[in-house]
Amino acid sequence: MSLPVRRFWQLGALIVFAVGVSIILLDLAYRDLQTDFIRRETMQQAYLLQNQLEFLTKTDSAFATGQMLIRYLEQSKQNNLLKHFSQVFLYEPATGRVLPDTASKFSETLNSLIKLQRYPIAKLSLIELHKKAQWALLIPVRAGQSGTGYVVILTKNIPVAGWFTSDFWRYFTPLIVVISLIVLLILLVVYHSFKHPLRSVRNLAEHLQAGDYQYRIEYPKQDEFTDTFVRINQSLERLGASDSSYHQKEAHIRTLLEALDESIVVLDGDLKVNSFNPAVVRLLHCPSQDAFEACFARILEENMSLRDLIRQFKTLNEKTLSRELVVWVTDDRELNMNVTLHRLDSNRFLMTFKDLSRIKELQNNLLRSMKFGIIANLVSSISHEIRNPLSAVGIHTEILSTRLHKEYPELDPKLKKSLNIIQNEIKRIHRIHTQFFNLARKRDLKLSTLKPNALIDDVMQLVQHHALEQQISLETELDSNIDFIYGDADQLKQVVLNVILNAFQAVGEEGKVRIKTSQDRQKIYIEITDNGPGIPPEVGEHIFDLYFTTKADGGGIGLALCKKIVEAHEGRIWFRSMPGKGATFTIALPRISHTRKERIQTRLTNLEKG
Structure with missing residues (x-):
């Protein structure tokens, strides 16, 4: 009904x-x-x-x-x-x-x-x-x-007659029936008069609720409702035009937001996300656009400085407020950002994020490249000037040591110790010179598509004997479905080898080192974990700096060179450590793609040129 x-x-x-x-x-x-x-x-x-x-x-x-x-x-x-x-x-x-x-x-x-x-x-x-x-x-x-x-x-007990038992009812019943029929007839006329207009209005409401502004009321009759429905149809035409224009502008604004490199989020008074662009999803390392609201809520909860900035902005009567903050986006990743808030209306505001970490990283890379370039030019110019005298000193020291041992078997132990110190220091100078020379010399690039697990297997063959000698437990956990990477195999092996040897030195005898490979949608990860004493915070701040070392015989070049090689492959190297609980070095390299091949080739060529 x-x-x-x-x-x-x-x-x-x-x-x-x-x-x-x-x-x-x-x-x-x-x-x-x-x-x-x-x-x-x-x-x-x-x-x-x-x-x-x-x-x-x-x-x-x-x-x-x-x-x-x-x-x-x-x-x-x-x-x-x-x-x-x-x-x-x-x-x-x-x-x-x-x-x-x-x-x-x-x-x-x-x-x-x-x-x-x-x-x-x-x-x-x-x-x-x-x-x-x-x-x-x-x-x-x-x-x-x-x-x-x-x-x-x-x-007498006289019964009082009621309306139904008196002649009154007989006289007035026809009148009541006639009045009832007239009222019923009026109701039927009113119902049929309003039935079609009401159905038209109901259909209009259903279409408007569904967002259909192209619907028009069809009313063929000419009565008191005709003019009203004509006016409603005219209003619907204007409303439909406005709605179409609104959706066009909304699509235009959405396209502009998606094209912007600036990371943008619009929040309401309860800090709920109204809208955002893809750039902020990438910047905050959220898994997907569908999961962005939950990801952003987690970031707000974990960063008190960000919440304090928003609270201050809501309290102050200012249209714009900007601060430079360090924001934790994942458990092991923080970004140095410039966060700016813009007031849209009384209940909404816009947040923009600018990654200062990348700018500072580029500045540091520029300084590091300049430093490497100066060193490379210096080493190239004086390499022969150092190598020849050093080789002569080393040879003559060996001859002197041999002849003294033959002619004077009972040579003074102190003299023997001094000769050994001279020989060891000459070897150390040779090793440092070789490291500098390798850093500066130009090598022929051998770029190819590489399987990360095969790269790890090659390095494992080089360090297996060393691990057995020091009784170090060496474990691997390699993802069999891992994707390919693109780069120079020798340079990447040098990076992995350097990190593993550093782990061996950290754990000492009977230690434990584990190598693991994994991947996500964009990156390949190589993790090298040891159970050594860990890296103190004051050391970790400078661990990738050139010439920084904590070893008595170190030159402070190994990890600096590793960082340079990984970044040339459009990758990233970092570490996590807690004192007394070991350290984990992570090498992240991009999955193979045609555009990355060209960029990596260009960057490695520039690296070899110094």
């Missing part, structure tokens, strides 16, 4: 209910009216009777008069003068006598009636006995020496 039909029947039922209640109330009022009419008619008859009986009440004997009165009343009843009366008594309260004698059983009742006199009209009293329209009429009479007596007349 449709909504208009259901409402029509509801309205009809309401009208029927109202008519029924009205009829019941009218019947009750009609009954009360009849009761009052009978009472008044009875009183009128009693007044007539009182006037006719006045001459009888002047005798000395009340009961003699009473007998005459009773005979008179009986005659009056036969003459229809007292049509509502059924019984007549003469009652003398002083003696308690009742005439006729057959009514003596009513003496107590009559005595009670005298005490309950109501409706006093002149000298008469009309007492209502019960709810069935029966009364007792008391007429005071003079009873001679004995005092006052009463003529008590009981009315």
Whole structure:
């Protein structure tokens, strides 16, 4: 059943209910009216009777008069003068006598009636006995020496006719039926008049709720609704044009946001994300755009400085507020950012993020490249000047040591120790010179597609013997489905080898070193973990700096060169460490792609040029 039909029947039922209640109330009022009419008619008859009986009440004997009165009343009843009366008594309260004698059983009742006199009209009293329209009429009479007596007349038990039992209903039933039919006809006319307009409005509401602003009301009739629907259709045309323009501008703004390198987030007053662009998803290292809201909520929760900045901005009445903050985006990654807030309205604001870490990294790389370039040029120019004298000193030291051992077998131990120190220091100078020379010399690049696991296997063959000698447990956990990378195999092996050898030196004998490979959608990861003493924070700040070393025989070149090689492959190297719990070095390299091949080749060529 449709909504208009259901409402029509509801309205009809309401009208029927109202008519029924009205009829019941009218019947009750009609009954009360009849009761009052009978009472008044009875009183009128009693007044007539009182006037006719006045001459009888002047005798000395009340009961003699009473007998005459009773005979008179009986005659009056036969003459229809007292049509509502059924019984007549003469009652003398002083003696308690009742005439006729057959009514003596009513003496107590009559005595009670005298005490309950109501409706006093002149000298008469009309007492209502019960709810069935029966009364007792008391007429005071003079009873001679004995005092006052009463003529008590009981009315008949007259049923009061209601509306339904009277002629009123028979007379007015046709009128009520006609009125009901007219009301029903009016309802039908109103229903049919409003049915089509209401259906049109309902269809319009459904289309608007679904976002369809192209819907138009079709109303073929010409009546009072026609002009209204024409105006609604005109308004819909303007609304549809505005909606189309709005969606076009929204798409244009969304395209601009996606094209911007600036990372943008729009938040409401409850710090819920309203909108964002892909750049901020990449910058904050969120897994996907669908998971950005949860990712951003986690970043806000973990960075108190960011929450304090937002709280300060909401408190201050400023349109823009900017701060430079260090923001943790993952468990092992923090970014130095410039965060700027712009107020859009009273309940929304825009946040922009600019990664200063990349800018500072580029500045550091530039300084490092300049430093490497200077060193490379310096080493290239003086390499031969150092190598030849150093080689001569080394050779002659070996000759001197050999001849002394042959000619003087019992050579002074202190002298032998001094010769050994000279030889070891010459070897150390040779090693440092070789490192500098390798750093500076130009090598032919051998770029190819590489399998990271094969790269690890080659390095493992080089360090396996060393691990056995030091009783170091060497474990591997290699992802068999790992993707390819692109680069120079020798340089990448040099990086992995350097990190593993550093781990060997950190753990000492009976230590443990684990090599693991893994990948995500963009990167290949090589993790080298040891259970050594860890790296102190003051050392970790400079561990990739050139010439920085904590080893007595180190030159501070190894990790600096590793960082340079990894970055030339568009990768990144970092470490995690807690004092006393070992360290983990992670090498992240990009998965292979055509555009990356060209960029890596260019960067490695520039690296070799110094």
